[in-house]
Amino acid sequence: MPEQRVVDAxxxxxxxxxxxxxxxxxxxxxxxxxxxxxxxAIAYPITPQSEVMHLVGDLWAQGYLRDYYRxxxxxxxxxxxxxxxxxxxxxxxxxxxxxxxxxxxxxxSWPGHRLPAVLGVLTRVVNAPLSIQPDNVEIAYLLNCGxxxxxxxxxxxVFDFTLAGFVISEKVDVYIPVAVCTxxxxxxxxxxxxxMTPEDMKLPPRDPYKAPVPPTDCEIPPARIQxxxxxxxxNFMSYLIHAVWQQEVWSSNIRAxxxxxxxxxxxxxxxxxxxxxxxxxxxxxAAQGREAVRYAQLEGLNVGLVKVKSIRPFPEKEIRQVxxxxxxxxxxxxxxVGWLAKEVKACIPDNDKVIGGPRVYGGMTLPVELIxxxxxxxxxxxxxxxxxx
Amino acid sequence: xxxxxxxxSPGFERYMPKDYVDLVKYGQFGRxxxxxxLGQFKELVEEHPMCAGCFxxxxxxxxxxxxxNPEDTIVIGTAGCARLALSQAAVPFVYGNxxxxxxxxxxxxxxxxxxxxxxxxxxxxxxxxxxxIDIGFGMTMHSWFRREKFTTIMVDxxxxxxxxxxxxxxxxxxxxxxxxxxxxQFDKINAVELAKVAGCVYVAKLAPTNPKRIAKTIRRxxxxxxxxxxxxxxxxxxxxxxxSIPTEKVLEDARKxxxxxxxxxxxxxxxxxxxxEEIEKKTEEVKA
Numbered sequence: 001m002p003e004q005r006v007v008d009a010x011x012x013x014x015x016x017x018x019x020x021x022x023x024x025x026x027x028x029x030x031x032x033x034x035x036x037x038x039x040x041a042i043a044y045p046i047t048p049q050s051e052v053m054h055l056v057g058d059l060w061a062q063g064y065l066r067d068y069y070r071x072x073x074x075x076x077x078x079x080x081x082x083x084x085x086x087x088x089x090x091x092x093x094x095x096x097x098x099x100x101x102x103x104x105x106x107x108x109s110w111p112g113h114r115l116p117a118v119l120g121v122l123t124r125v126v127n128a129p130l131s132i133q134p135d136n137v138e139i140a141y142l143l144n145c146g147x148x149x150x151x152x153x154x155x156x157x158v159f160d161f162t163l164a165g166f167v168i169s170e171k172v173d174v175y176i177p178v179a180v181c182t183x184x185x186x187x188x189x190x191x192x193x194x195x196m197t198p199e200d201m202k203l204p205p206r207d208p209y210k211a212p213v214p215p216t217d218c219e220i221p222p223a224r225i226q227x228x229x230x231x232x233x234x235n236f237m238s239y240l241i242h243a244v245w246q247q248e249v250w251s252s253n254i255r256a257x258x259x260x261x262x263x264x265x266x267x268x269x270x271x272x273x274x275x276x277x278x279x280x281x282x283x284x285x286a287a288q289g290r291e292a293v294r295y296a297q298l299e300g301l302n303v304g305l306v307k308v309k310s311i312r313p314f315p316e317k318e319i320r321q322v323x324x325x326x327x328x329x330x331x332x333x334x335x336x337v338g339w340l341a342k343e344v345k346a347c348i349p350d351n352d353k354v355i356g357g358p359r360v361y362g363g364m365t366l367p368v369e370l371i372x373x374x375x376x377x378x379x380x381x382x383x384x385x386x387x388x389x
Numbered sequence: 390x391x392x393x394x395x396x397x398s399p400g401f402e403r404y405m406p407k408d409y410v411d412l413v414k415y416g417q418f419g420r421x422x423x424x425x426x427l428g429q430f431k432e433l434v435e436e437h438p439m440c441a442g443c444f445x446x447x448x449x450x451x452x453x454x455x456x457x458n459p460e461d462t463i464v465i466g467t468a469g470c471a472r473l474a475l476s477q478a479a480v481p482f483v484y485g486n487x488x489x490x491x492x493x494x495x496x497x498x499x500x501x502x503x504x505x506x507x508x509x510x511x512x513x514x515x516x517x518x519x520x521x522i523d524i525g526f527g528m529t530m531h532s533w534f535r536r537e538k539f540t541t542i543m544v545d546x547x548x549x550x551x552x553x554x555x556x557x558x559x560x561x562x563x564x565x566x567x568x569x570x571x572x573x574q575f576d577k578i579n580a581v582e583l584a585k586v587a588g589c590v591y592v593a594k595l596a597p598t599n600p601k602r603i604a605k606t607i608r609r610x611x612x613x614x615x616x617x618x619x620x621x622x623x624x625x626x627x628x629x630x631x632x633s634i635p636t637e638k639v640l641e642d643a644r645k646x647x648x649x650x651x652x653x654x655x656x657x658x659x660x661x662x663x664x665x666e667e668i669e670k671k672t673e674e675v676k677a
C-alpha cells in the first residue's frame with residue numbers, strides 16, 4: 001500500500017485532484033473506505049453486498065484499516081459496530097436486504113446512542129419469496145430510524161457519498177450514522193467511471209472527543225457516573241428523557257442538510273428546471289429517469305428530472321419549490337410500496353398531480369420505455385404498441 | 390476514567406457532589422480493597438432498586454468491590470434485573486440492545502485496543518441467563534470462538550425475573566414458570582462446558598456463599614482476559630421472588646444449591662495457571 005498522508009477533510013472532499021477510473025460500485029465503496037482512515041470494519045456475507053466487504057477485508061490485509069473481522073451474523077455485526085464506535089473508533093459495515101432487517105434492531109438504536117458510522121446498504125429483495133435481485137424496498141425500513149439515508153445513482157455517487165458520509169456523520173452537530181444506499185448488482189456489480197481522490201491521501205482520524213456525547217473509553221473528565229437510567233425513574237421521567245433525546249436525534253438529522261449542501265452539492269439535482277413535467281427519482285431509477293428526459297427531449301417534450309440524493313433528511317422545501325409549477329410528477333421506483341412517491345406526495349400541496357410509478361420490483365430492470373409511457377399519457381399522446389412476434 | 394481523570398482538580402472539592410468527593414477520597418479508585426471490608430469504604434454501587442433479599446444485588450456489590458482496575462473498566466449489560474444495579478454504579482456502563490452484550494463488548498474492546506495499545510482497559514460483560522444463553526447465545530458463543538479478550542459473567546437466576554418470571558434456558562427441568570405452564574421440558578443448559586469447548590481460557594462456576602472466593606474468581610477472570618482470551622464465570626444468583634425463597638433463606642438456598650449442582654468449580658488453561666502462579670508468588674514475596 002502507498003504511504004497515506006492525512007489531509008484536511010474539506011480539501012479531500014472538495015479540492016483534491018481526482019483521477020478517473022472505470023470500476024464497479026462495490027469497488028467504488030471500498031475505494032472510499034480506503035481513503036476514510038477507517039479503524040475497524042465488521043463484515044457478514046450476503047449477496048450482493050459481500051463484494052464490498054471482501055474488498056474492505058483486502059484493505060485491512062494491506063494495512064489500510066486497523067482491524068476487521070467476519071461477524072457471526074448481522075445483529076452481531078451491527079452491535080459490534082456500536083461497541084467499536086462507543087470506544088472511539090471509526091467504523092464501517094455493509095449489508096443487503098434480509099441482512100439489513102436482521103441488523104435493524106441494532107441499527108435503529110445507533111442514532112439514539114449517538115454513534116457516528118457509515119453503513120453501506122446494497123439493496124436486495126426482502127423475502128419472501130426468496131430472491132437476491134436488486135429491489136430497494138429495504139430503504140423504506142430505514143426511513144424512520146433517525147439515520148441519515150443517502151441514495152446513490154451510480155458508482156461515482158457511491159464513492160462520493162461514502163467518503164463524505166464519514167465526515168458528515170462525525171460533525172458535532174450531527175453525530176448520527178449515515179447509510180449509503182444503492183441498488184445491488186445494477187451498481188455494485190456493474191462498472192462506471194468514477195473520479196477519485198488520490199490513493200495516498202486520507203481523512204484525518206476520528207476525534208471522539210469532538211462530540212456531543214463522549215466515547216466510553218475511561219479517558220475523559222469528569223468520571224462518568226451513570227445513575228438513575230430513565231426507565232427506572234418515574235414513568236414521567238422515562239417519557240420525558242426519551243422524548244427530548246429523540247427530538248434531538250431528528251434535529252441532528254435535519255442539521256446534516258447543510259453538510260449535504262456543502263459536500264454533495266445539495267440533497268437534489270435538477271435537470272431542466274423549467275420543465276412542464278418532472279420525473280422524481282432516486283438511486284438507479286434516477287439514471288433511468290435521466291435517460292427518459294433525453295428521450296423526451298428528442299421528441300420535443302418538456303420533461304425534467306429531480307434526482308433525490310438525500311432521503312433522510314428529506315428535502316421537502318427543495319422538492320416543493322421545484323415542483324411548484326409542474327403539471328405532472330412521475331415517480332419511477334424499484335419497489336412495490338412506492339416509498340419515494342409517498343414522501344413526495346406528503347410534501348407538496350397539490351399532490352393529485354403525482355403519478356406513483358412506474359414501479360418494478362423483485363429486482364427487475366426499469367426500462368426507460370415504462371417511464372416514457374407515463375410521459376406520453378401525461379402529455380395526452382397516444383402511441384400504438386408495436387408487438388413483434 | 391484513567392486515574393488522573395477521577396481526581397478532583399484542586400479547589401473544586403467543595404463544588405463537587407459529596408457523593409463524588411467521597412468516591413475519590415474513600416472509594417476504591419487506584420487501590421485494591423478487601424471485599425471483606427464491604428461497608429467500610431465508599432462502594433462503587435450503593436443504591437439500587439432490586440428486590441429485598443436479591444442475591445444478584447449482593448453478587449453485583451461484591452463484583453464491583455473485586456474489580457482490579459475500576460478506573461479503567463467498562464461494564465456491559467443487557468435487559469434484565471442485573472442492569473438495574475449496574476446502571477447505578479460509578480463505572481461506565483453500556484446498555485445496548487437485547488442480548489447484544491458480547492458483540493458490543495467485542496467491538497468496544499477492539500476499539501480500545503486500537504486506540505490505547507499500551508493501556509489496560511478491562512471490558513466486563515455481566516448479564517443474565519436469558520441475555521447470554523437464550524437471546525444472545527450466538528453472540529456469546531462467537532465472542533468465545535473468536536477469542537475476544539474480555540470477561541463474561543452470567544448472573545444466573547434461572548428465570549426472566551425482570552419481565553415477570555418466564556422460563557429461561559437455564560431454568561432447571563420440570564420447574565413451572567410463566568411460558569412453561571406444564572413445567573420446563575428440557576434440562577438446564579450446561580454453560581460451563583459450552584464455554585470450555587468454545588475456547589474460554591478461564592471458566593468458573595460458583596454459588597455466592599463465600600465473598601472472598603467470589604472476589605478472587607472475578608479478579609482472576611479479568612486478569613486472564615487481559616492477556617490470554619475470553620473468560621467466563623457462571624454464578625448462581627437466585628431469584629427469591631419467582632422461586633419463592635423467603636428473604637432470610639436466600640443464603641441457605643445458595644448453600645443447598647452449592648451442594649447440589651453449584652459446587653465451586655474452576656478450570657483454566659495451563660498458560661493461565663502458570664500466569665496466576667507467577668503473580669501470586671510475587672504477591673507473597675511482597676508480603677514477606
